[in-house]
Amino acid sequence: MELSQLRMFKTIADLGSIAKAAEQLHCVPSNITTRIKNLEEELGEALLIRKGRGLTLSPAGDIFLEYVNKILSMCQEAKRAISSEGEPMGTLRLGAIESAATSRLPKVLSKYHKYYSNVHIEFTTGKWKALETAVVKHELDSAIIAGKSVHPDIECVEIYQEEIVLIAPATFDTVRSPADLVGKNVYMWPEGCPYRKALESWLEINQVSAEITSIASYGTILGCVSSGAGISLVPRGIYEQFKLIGSIKGYTFEQLKPIKNYFLWNKNTGFHKAKDAFLTLVQSELSPKRP
Numbered sequence: 001m002e003l004s005q006l007r008m009f010k011t012i013a014d015l016g017s018i019a020k021a022a023e024q025l026h027c028v029p030s031n032i033t034t035r036i037k038n039l040e041e042e043l044g045e046a047l048l049i050r051k052g053r054g055l056t057l058s059p060a061g062d063i064f065l066e067y068v069n070k071i072l073s074m075c076q077e078a079k080r081a082i083s084s085e086g087e088p089m090g091t092l093r094l095g096a097i098e099s100a101a102t103s104r105l106p107k108v109l110s111k112y113h114k115y116y117s118n119v120h121i122e123f124t125t126g127k128w129k130a131l132e133t134a135v136v137k138h139e140l141d142s143a144i145i146a147g148k149s150v151h152p153d154i155e156c157v158e159i160y161q162e163e164i165v166l167i168a169p170a171t172f173d174t175v176r177s178p179a180d181l182v183g184k185n186v187y188m189w190p191e192g193c194p195y196r197k198a199l200e201s202w203l204e205i206n207q208v209s210a211e212i213t214s215i216a217s218y219g220t221i222l223g224c225v226s227s228g229a230g231i232s233l234v235p236r237g238i239y240e241q242f243k244l245i246g247s248i249k250g251y252t253f254e255q256l257k258p259i260k261n262y263f264l265w266n267k268n269t270g271f272h273k274a275k276d277a278f279l280t281l282v283q284s285e286l287s288p289k290r291p
Contacts, residue, residue: 003075005039006068008032009047013065016054088274089118095131095143096123098218099162099195100261103237105144108285112278119274127216129192135266141275142265144282146194146235149264156264157279160286163236163258164198165250169228175251178206185230187221190214194259199233202255222248235259 011021012032022029040047047061057065096105101123109121126134128145135143136153149156168175168184175181181203188196196212203210213230215221221232226247239250263279265272 001039001042003072005035006071008035009039009061010065010068010072012036012048012055013057013061016056018055082271082273087118088116088277090274091120091122092272092274092278093122093139093141094124094278095134095140096125097128097131097145097261098125099146099235099238100144101125102218103235103241104160104261104286105282108278108282111285112281115281116274116277119277127190127192128194132264135264138266138269141269141272142263142278144261144263146259146261148260148262153266153268154264155267156262157283158260159263159279159282161258161260163252164195164233164256165236165239165252166231166233166256167222167225167239167248167250168231169225170247170249171228172231172249174249175231178203178208181208181210181231184210185224186210186212187215187224187230187232188212189221190216195233195235198256198259202253205255218242 008021008025011024012018015021015024018029018032018036022032025032036048043060043064045060045064046058047064048055049058049061109123112119113121124140128147131140131143131145132149132151132154134140136151144159146162148158166175172184173180186199188199190196191214200212215224218234218238221234222238222242222245224230225232226245228247233256239248242248243250263282265275269275
């Protein structure tokens with residue numbers, strides 16, 4: 001069964017004549033007759049009944065026409081979805097690290113849905129390495145991670161720089177230097193997290209040792225800090241979102257540089273209008289506004 005056969009059948013059904021269909025489709029009537037006969041043999045049912053000089057649909061033809069209309073409509077929708085002139089549609093499988101998902105993306109996702117309601121977003125969070133691997137395997141169309149990917153199949157672009165804030169319970173003395181972390185509990189995401197690496201590098205440069213407890217949840221980390229259990233280093237977006245719960249102080253230090261966050265996709269995917277539209281929006285919403 002071929003799309004050309006379906007178009008021929010629909011045109012005959014619309015016009016009631018093979019001759020008229022041949023004229024509209026710019027082909028000879030004998031070609032249409034042969035193609036429709038082959039279609040009927042494949043289906044095992046007659047689709048057309050001769051009626052005088054014209055044709056009418058058989059009962060099977062009436063049923064088949066309903067499906068032909070749906071199939072041809074879906075084909076047109078598919079063409080519009082990948083056309084550079086059409087609106088984005090289809091599915092966008094998007095991933096992000098938790099800090100971006102929690103603090104930076106909610107407003108972006110809301111605007112994207114408003115602008116492109118025909119796009120269905122499948123959203124997931126995860127560690128940056130797992131997200132990168134999912135993009136490489138085409139399990140995700142794109143992802144937002146902290147740190148630049150160097151995988152040969154990945155294209156990426158910086159979308160914003162995330163300042164980092166050392167947070168401590170309000171009951172703790174003011175943190176003025178890395179030395180103030182000595183003897184304190186430190187809660188961070190597990191190994192591989194760029195924010196944890198920034199903290200470890202800061203402590204190493206200043207020759208300070210601290211025991212780090214791994215917790216893969218900003219909610220849990222903030223809960224520990226606000227309860228007075230210890231200290232953490234978090235993205236500013238997370239700090240700004242949760243500082244209103246109280247019991248948390250934030251500190252910034254010159255040596256703790258902002259972490260670059262990147263939007264990445266598989267360079268072998270080809271044209272993906274829904275992904276391109278999301279990148280344009282996220283750059284507009286999250287990239288630094290230049291004067």
